[in-house]
Amino acid sequence: MQTYRNTKQRTRILEVLRSTDTHPTAAWVYDRLKFEFPSLSLGTVYRNLTILEEQGSVVRIASGSTFDRYDAVVTPHPHFRCLKCGGLYDTKDMSQDAISYPEKTASGHLITKMVLEFHGTCAPCLEKRPASGEMKI
Amino acid sequence: MQTYRNTKQRTRILEVLRSTDTHPTAAWVYDRLKFEFPSLSLGTVYRNLTILEEQGSVVRIASGSTFDRYDAVVTPHPHFRCLKCGGLYDTKDMSQDAISYPEKTASGHLITKMVLEFHGTCAPCLEKRPASGEMKI
DNA sequence: TCAATAATCGGAACGATTATTAATAATGGA
DNA sequence: TCCATTATTAATAATCGTTCCGATTATTGA
Numbered sequence: 001m002q003t004y005r006n007t008k009q010r011t012r013i014l015e016v017l018r019s020t021d022t023h024p025t026a027a028w029v030y031d032r033l034k035f036e037f038p039s040l041s042l043g044t045v046y047r048n049l050t051i052l053e054e055q056g057s058v059v060r061i062a063s064g065s066t067f068d069r070y071d072a073v074v075t076p077h078p079h080f081r082c083l084k085c086g087g088l089y090d091t092k093d094m095s096q097d098a099i100s101y102p103e104k105t106a107s108g109h110l111i112t113k114m115v116l117e118f119h120g121t122c123a124p125c126l127e128k129r130p131a132s133g134e135m136k137i
Numbered sequence: 138m139q140t141y142r143n144t145k146q147r148t149r150i151l152e153v154l155r156s157t158d159t160h161p162t163a164a165w166v167y168d169r170l171k172f173e174f175p176s177l178s179l180g181t182v183y184r185n186l187t188i189l190e191e192q193g194s195v196v197r198i199a200s201g202s203t204f205d206r207y208d209a210v211v212t213p214h215p216h217f218r219c220l221k222c223g224g225l226y227d228t229k230d231m232s233q234d235a236i237s238y239p240e241k242t243a244s245g246h247l248i249t250k251m252v253l254e255f256h257g258t259c260a261p262c263l264e265k266r267p268a269s270g271e272m273k274i
Numbered sequence: 275t276c277a278a279t280a281a282t283c284g285g286a287a288c289g290a291t292t293a294t295t296a297a298t299a300a301t302g303g304a
Numbered sequence: 305t306c307c308a309t310t311a312t313t314a315a316t317a318a319t320c321g322t323t324c325c326g327a328t329t330a331t332t333g334a
Contacts, residue, residue, distance in 0.1 A: 002311080003301085003310095003311080004311080005299085005300050005301070005310090005311055005312070006300075006301095007299085007300080007311090007312065007313080009312085009313075010312090025290095026290085026291085027290085039313085039314060039315090040313090040314080041313070041314045041315065041316090042290095042291090043291090043292075043293090043313085043314075043315080043316090044312080044313060044314070046290090046291065046292075047292090047312085047313090048312095050292095060201070061201070062199060062200055062201020062202065063199055063201050064197070064198070064199020064200050064201050064205045065199065065205055065290095065321070065322060065323095066289095066290085067289085067290060067291090068201045068202055068290085068291090080242055080244075080246045080248070082246070083249075089242075089244065089246065091242045091243075091244070091246075092243065092244075093242060093243035093244075094238070094242065099236060101231065101255065105217055105226075105228045105230060105231065105255070106228075106229065106230035107217075107226065107228070107229075107230075107259075107260055108260035108263065109217045109219070109226065109228070109255070109257060109258070109259045109260050109263075110257045110258045110259075110263055111217070111255045111256070111257040112220075112256060112257040112258070113255070113256040113257065114253070114254070114255055114256075115252075115253070115254040115255075115256060116251070116252070116253055116254075117251070117252040117253075118238065118242070118246070118248045118250070118251055118252075119248070119249060119250040119251075119252060120246060120247045120248040120249040120250065121246070121247045121249070122244075122246045122247075123244055123245035123246050126245065126246075126247055139280080140279095140280080140332085141280080141281095142279090142280055142281065142330080142331050142332065143331075143332095144280090144281060144282080144330080144331075146281085146282075147281090162321090163321085163322080164321085176282085176283060176284090177282090177283085178282065178283045178284060178285090179284095179322090180282085180283075180284080180285090180322085180323075180324080181281080181282060181283070183321090183322060183323070184281080184282090184323085185281090187323095202290070202291060202292095202321090203320095203321080204320090204321060204322090205321085205322090
């Protein structure tokens with residue numbers, strides 16, 4: 001059994017993650033901390049994010065074939081993903097608390113977590129484009 | 138505007154995908170077809186899966202930092218993902234049809250699709266492990 | 275049939291993540 | 305407090321899924 005030690009790096013990585021709601025990537029956290037720890041390594045960020053996930057302090061949000069994102073809000077909540085820019089947002093007006101599901105599926109799979117996502121075009125990307133049709137000239 | 142052509146490879150890729158409910162990866166499809174097309178390239182499989190997705194014949198299921206999977210059932214339906222083995226299953230007993238959501242979020246994001254996943258331990262993985270506690274010896 | 279060009283093949287390139295290694299530093303006990 | 309233990313770090317190499325590239329081939333509409 002592995003015992004975790006407290007390091008400045010890990011502490012700050014969690015603090016940085018808790019200070020934003022932008023669901024950062026490992027690289028974003030690294031950029032944010034490399035001035036504070038000039039010798040910080042990207043591998044350290046990755047390893048600590050994995051450890052923080054094991055500890056339940058952080059949730060990993062997979063995005064398939066692009067970079068993963070991390071969220072320090074571990075309470076289950078839905079996300080909105082923009083298919084144009086890849087942005088990931090919280091949807092504060094929506095909740096998944098009311099959706100109930102069984103402990104096991106009919107096939108006997110044990111459910112421990114429900115993940116709900118909405119996909120589409122985010123408000124900033126909508127503004128960049130004409131109301132309908134293709135961009136002209 | 139790009140026009141699509143019909144190729145044997147693309148046709149067979151879609152057929153193979155429609156012949157299974159295992160949500161295959163690109164590599165799985167490639168293995169399945171490389172005897173039929175000895176000179177088949179993995180890049181061709183990837184490109185065609187992307188084209189089939191553009192055409193709406195196939196849905197990509199992202200799995201973050203592991204291989205993506207593809208589903209020829211394009212009707213929205215929830216999936217179960219095993220966190221032990223990475224397996225992806227349909228949950229035939231569950232549906233997401235009853236869950237309603239607005240066209241736009243409060244922040245103005247345009248929603249075009251809802252993705253619902255259940256995570257946990259699948260039945261085969263449950264059987265491999267003792268009912269509770271850690272594996273002994 | 276023929277020209278235009280989309281699609282293929284093979285391999286190289288890419289980017290996010292993980293593994294490796296030696297050096298460093300946090301921890302618990304004497 | 306000092307020391308031994310060992311988790312953690314930094315730097316870099318390696319991995320792996322996926323995409324891109326150039327030359328060739330195949331499909332399509334005229």
